[in-house]
Amino acid sequence: MDHPFIRIENLSYTYNAQTDAPIPALRQINLTIARGEYLSIVGHNGSGKSTLAKCLNGLLIPTEGEVLIDGQPTRNEDALIPIRTQVGMVFQNPDNQFVTTVVEDEVAFGPENLGVPRDELRRRVDDALIATHLWEWRKHSPRHLSAGQKARLAIAATLAMAPDCLVLDESTAMLDPVSRRNVLALLQTLHQDGLAIVAITHFMEEVVPADRVIVMERGQIALQGTPRDVFAQHETLDRLGLNLPPAAAIARGLRQRGIDLPPGLLTTQELVRHLTQGKGAGA
Amino acid sequence: MASYDALRHLAIGQYIPAESPIHRLDPRAKLVATGLLILVVVVITGYLTNLLMLGLVLGLVLVARLSPRYILASIVPALPVIIVLALLQLLFYSGGSESTVRVLLTWGPVRITNAGVRMVIVSLMRFVDLVFLTSLLTNTTTTGALTHGMESLLRPLSTIGLPGHELALTGAIALRFLPILGEQLESIGQAQASRGVSHQAQSRWRLVRNARQLAALIVPLFVDVYRRSEEMVMAMQARCYQGGKGRTHLNELRFTGADYVALAASALLLAVAIIAQRVGIW
Amino acid sequence: MTVIAELQDIRHVYLSNTPLATVALQGAALSVHQGEIAALVGPSGAGKSTLLHFLNGLLRPRATGHVCVFDQDTGDPHSDIVALRQQVGLVFQYPHQQLFERFVGDDIAYGPRQQGHSHEQVTETVRWAMQTVGLDFETFVDRHTFSLSGGEMRRAALAGVLAMRPQLLVLDEATAGLDPRGRREIHHLLRHLRDEEGITILLVSNDMDEVAELADRVTVLHEGQTVMQGLTREVFADRQRLAAHDLDLPAAGEIVHALREGGLAVDLGAITVAEAEEAIWQAMTR
Numbered sequence: 106m107d108h109p110f111i112r113i114e115n116l117s118y119t120y121n122a123q124t125d126a127p128i129p130a131l132r133q134i135n136l137t138i139a140r141g142e143y144l145s146i147v148g149h150n151g152s153g154k155s156t157l158a159k160c161l162n163g164l165l166i167p168t169e170g171e172v173l174i175d176g177q178p179t180r181n182e183d184a185l186i187p188i189r190t191q192v193g194m195v196f197q198n199p200d201n202q203f204v205t206t207v208v209e210d211e212v213a214f215g216p217e218n219l220g221v222p223r224d225e226l227r228r229r230v231d232d233a234l235i236a237t238h239l240w241e242w243r244k245h246s247p248r249h250l251s252a253g254q255k256a257r258l259a260i261a262a263t264l265a266m267a268p269d270c271l272v273l274d275e276s277t278a279m280l281d282p283v284s285r286r287n288v289l290a291l292l293q294t295l296h297q298d299g300l301a302i303v304a305i306t307h308f309m310e311e312v313v314p315a316d317r318v319i320v321m322e323r324g325q326i327a328l329q330g331t332p333r334d335v336f337a338q339h340e341t342l343d344r345l346g347l348n349l350p351p352a353a354a355i356a357r358g359l360r361q362r363g364i365d366l367p368p369g370l371l372t373t374q375e376l377v378r379h380l381t382q383g384k385g386a387g388a
Numbered sequence: 389m390a391s392y393d394a395l396r397h398l399a400i401g402q403y404i405p406a407e408s409p410i411h412r413l414d415p416r417a418k419l420v421a422t423g424l425l426i427l428v429v430v431v432i433t434g435y436l437t438n439l440l441m442l443g444l445v446l447g448l449v450l451v452a453r454l455s456p457r458y459i460l461a462s463i464v465p466a467l468p469v470i471i472v473l474a475l476l477q478l479l480f481y482s483g484g485s486e487s488t489v490r491v492l493l494t495w496g497p498v499r500i501t502n503a504g505v506r507m508v509i510v511s512l513m514r515f516v517d518l519v520f521l522t523s524l525l526t527n528t529t530t531t532g533a534l535t536h537g538m539e540s541l542l543r544p545l546s547t548i549g550l551p552g553h554e555l556a557l558t559g560a561i562a563l564r565f566l567p568i569l570g571e572q573l574e575s576i577g578q579a580q581a582s583r584g585v586s587h588q589a590q591s592r593w594r595l596v597r598n599a600r601q602l603a604a605l606i607v608p609l610f611v612d613v614y615r616r617s618e619e620m621v622m623a624m625q626a627r628c629y630q631g632g633k634g635r636t637h638l639n640e641l642r643f644t645g646a647d648y649v650a651l652a653a654s655a656l657l658l659a660v661a662i663i664a665q666r667v668g669i670w
Numbered sequence: 671m672t673v674i675a676e677l678q679d680i681r682h683v684y685l686s687n688t689p690l691a692t693v694a695l696q697g698a699a700l701s702v703h704q705g706e707i708a709a710l711v712g713p714s715g716a717g718k719s720t721l722l723h724f725l726n727g728l729l730r731p732r733a734t735g736h737v738c739v740f741d742q743d744t745g746d747p748h749s750d751i752v753a754l755r756q757q758v759g760l761v762f763q764y765p766h767q768q769l770f771e772r773f774v775g776d777d778i779a780y781g782p783r784q785q786g787h788s789h790e791q792v793t794e795t796v797r798w799a800m801q802t803v804g805l806d807f808e809t810f811v812d813r814h815t816f817s818l819s820g821g822e823m824r825r826a827a828l829a830g831v832l833a834m835r836p837q838l839l840v841l842d843e844a845t846a847g848l849d850p851r852g853r854r855e856i857h858h859l860l861r862h863l864r865d866e867e868g869i870t871i872l873l874v875s876n877d878m879d880e881v882a883e884l885a886d887r888v889t890v891l892h893e894g895q896t897v898m899q900g901l902t903r904e905v906f907a908d909r910q911r912l913a914a915h916d917l918d919l920p921a922a923g924e925i926v927h928a929l930r931e932g933g934l935a936v937d938l939g940a941i942t943v944a945e946a947e948e949a950i951w952q953a954m955t956r
Contacts, residue, residue, distance in 0.1 A: 202623035210532040213638035215627040220634040351921035358947040377932040579768040584784035
C-alpha cells in the first residue's frame with residue numbers, strides 16, 4: 106500500500122456552518138505529509154493554521170473535502186481512535202490539558218485510555234519522561250513545574266500514546282526564549298528518531314529546522330516549499346506581513362548593498378561562514 | 389485584596405504531600421471511612437458525644453501531620469454567613485419535640501431556649517468536624533488516587549449504567565482547578581481594582597456590597613472556565629478518553645492491614661454512636 | 671529626567687504562614703523616568719508581575735521596602751490609592767481577566783465613569799481611547815465583550831485603561847502570543863502614546879528584540895532581585911552577565927557576537943537588525 110501518511114484533499118472548513126453567521130476558515134486545501142516529515146505551518150492569527158491542525162486528528166471534521174490518515178478518513182467515526190493514536194496533538198496552554206495532579210499519572214492518562222497493559226504502560230511512561238527530561242519530577246504535581254517543563258510534560262503525555270506524528274499548535278507561543286529553545290531541541294531529537302512533526306508557529310526562527318514550510322493566509326496556502334525557498338520570496342513575505350529570521354533579514358540588507366550572499370541564507374552559522382571566509386567580498 | 393485569595397488559601401481540595409499513616413492508606417478505605425465518620429457526625433446530637441468526636445477528628449488531623457490552624461483559616465471568609473445563621477437559630481429555635489425544653493429568655497418574637505443553645509453549639513462543632521474530615525481526605529490523597537478510588541468503588545454500579553469513572557474524573561478535575569480559578573479570581577479582582585473598582589476598606593461584614601462586587605467578578609470567571617473546559621475537552625479527546633470502560637491503571641490499588649483497621653474502626657465508631665444516641669448518652 | 675516612580679528593596683512572599691509559601695521578591699528595585707519607555711525583563715518566575723503590583727498599590731510594602739510613585743508613598747496608610755490608580759494604568763497579561771462589562775463601550779467607559787465624569791466627557795474619552803487603539807467606535811461600541819477575537823480583546827482592554835488618562839502606562843507582556851503584525855502594531859501604538867500623548871511607558875517583556883527596539887532603559891530581575899539596571903545599550907553590552915541570569919541578547923546582538931568570534935572585526939553593540947547590518951557593512955568595507 107503506497108499512500109502518503111497524511112493526505113488532505115480539497116479541505117474546506119467553516120465554523121458555524123449551519124447558522125446564519127458562518128465563518129469560513131479553510132478553503133480548498135490540498136496537502137500531503139510524508140512519514141517522518143518535519144512540517145512548519147506559519148501565518149497570521151486568523152489564517153486558519155489552528156483550524157488545519159485540528160482537522161489532522163479529527164477534532165474538526167471537514168465541511169467539504171477529506172482528511173485521510175494512513176488511508177482512513179477522519180469522517181469515519183470508528184477510525185477516530187486509531188487516527189488519534191497515530192496523530193498526537195499538543196495545545197498551547199498546558200494547564201488546560203492536564204487532567205491529573207501527578208506528573209507520571211498525567212503521562213499515563215493517554216495510554217491508560219487505550220487499555221495498554223500495565224508493564225507496557227510503565228515502560229511507555231518511563232520512556233516519555235526520560236525523553237523529555239522530566240524523570241526526576243515524575244512524582245511531583247504539575248503545578249510545581251516551570252512553564253517550559255509544563256510544555257514538555259504536555260509533549261510527554263502525547264508521546265506515551267506512541268504516535269507516528271506530533272502536531273503542536275503554537276506550543277511555544279507563551280514561553281520565554283530559553284524554554285522555547287529547549288522545546289525546539291526536543292522536537293528535533295524526536296524528528297531524528299523518526300517522528301513526523303507538524304509545528305504551528307509564528308516565530309520565524311522556529312521554521313528553520315523544518316523539512317518543509319507552509320505559509321497560510323486567509324484559509325489558503327499562500328506559499329510552500331523548503332525554508333530556504335520560502336524565505337527567498339521576500340516580496341511575498343513582505344506583502345503577507347511576515348518577518349524573515351534575523352540572519353536572513355541581515356543578509357538581505359547586505360545583499361542590497363552589494364555584498365555577495367546566497368539568497369537562501371537562513372542561519373547565523375551560515376552568515377558567519379560566508380562573511381568570515383571571503384572577507385571584503387562584494388561591492 | 390485579602391478576600392480574593394480565599395480560594396487560593398482553600399485547604400479543601402489541595403494535596404499536601406507528607407509522610408503519615410493516613411497518607412499511606414488506600415484511597416478506597418479513606419473514602420469509605422470518611423463517609424462512615426461523616427455519618428457519625430450526623431447521628432450524634434449531644435454535648436459530650438460531639439466533644440469526644442471533635443477531639444477524635446482533631447487527633448486524626450494531627451496524626452496526618454496537617455495543621456488545624458491552616459484548615460480552619462479556610463473557613464474564615466464564610467464566617468459572617470455562619471454567624472448570622474447561628475444567631476437566627478439561637479433566637480428562634482424553640483426546641484422541636486423534646487420534652488425538657490426550658491425557655492431562657494423571651495423578647496417579642498425572640499425565644500432563646502436551652503435546646504436552641506445546644507443546637508447552635510453542636511452545629512458549630514459538627515461544622516468544624518466536617519471541614520476537618522473533608523480536609524483530612526483531600527489533603528492526604530492525590531486527586532489521581534481519589535479518582536481511582538472513587539471509580540473503583542462505583543464500578544459495580546456501572547452494570548446499571550452509572551458512569552463511575554466519568555463522575556470521578558469530573559470531580560477530580562474540578563478539585564484540581566480550584567487553586568487555578570482562585571488565582572484567576574485574584575487577577576480579575578486586581579484588574580478591576582486597577583481601574584477604580586474600590587474593594588478597599590471592605591470588611592467581611594458588608595454583605596450586600598460584597599455580593600454585588602462578587603457578581604462582577606463572576607462573569608469573567610465564568611467565561612474563563614468555559615474557555616478552559618472547551619480546551620480540556622479537546623485535549624481529552626485527542627488522548628482518546630472514552631470513559632471508564634477498558635481503562636488500565638499505572639498504579640494499582642492494594643489493601644493492606646492498616647486499611648482494614650481504618651474501616652473496622654470507623655464502622656465500630658458508627659455503631660457505638662448509634663447505640664449511644666439510642667441509650668441517651670449525650 | 672524626573673523620576674516618577676521609585677521602588678527600593680521590595681520584598682513579597684505569597685501565602686506566607688502556610689505550607690505553600692513562595693518567595694516572589696527579595697530586594698527588587700525599579701525606577702521609571704518621565705517620558706521614557708522603560709522595560710522590565712527577567713526569566714520567567716523572576717517576580718516581574720508581582721513587582722508591577724507595587725506600582726499602583728495592589729501590593730504595599732510592609733516591614734521593608736520603599737515605594738514612591740507620583741510623589742505618593744504607598745507604604746503610608748493615608749496615601750491616596752484611588753488617585754494613584756488613575757495615574758498608573760496597569761494592563762494585565764490576559765485581556766479576558768480585565769474585561770467584565772457586557773458591552774465593549776461600557777467596559778471602556780468604566781474607568782471614566784468611576785471618576786465621575788459627565789456623560790459627554792465619558793463618550794468623548796471612550797471615542798478617543800478606541801480610536802487610539804484602532805477599534806472603530808461605531809463598529810465595536812455595542813459588541814459583546816467576550817465575542818471579540820483575541821487581538822480585539824487586547825485592544826479593548828488597553829482602551830479601557832487608556833480611558834482613565836493615565837500618566838504612566840504599565841503593560842504586562844503586552845505582545846506575548848501575538849503574531850508579528852500584531853506585535854508591530856502594538857509597538858507603533860506605544861511610540862505614538864509616548865510621542866503624541868506624553869505618556870510614560872513601562873513594559874514587562876520576554877522578547878529581547880522588542881526591548882531593544884522600544885526601550886530607553888532596562889531593569890533586569892532575577893529570582894526576585896534586581897540584578898542590572900541602566901540604559902538599554904549599557905545593559906545589552908554586558909552579554910556575560912545577562913547569560914548568567916538566563917537571558918539572551920537580542921537576536922542581532924547574538925549574531926554580531928558570533929561574527930566577531932568567527933573573526934570579523936565588527937563593532938559589538940548593535941542590538942537591532944538595522945544596526946547589525948550597518949555594523950557588518952562597516953566592518954566589510956573597512
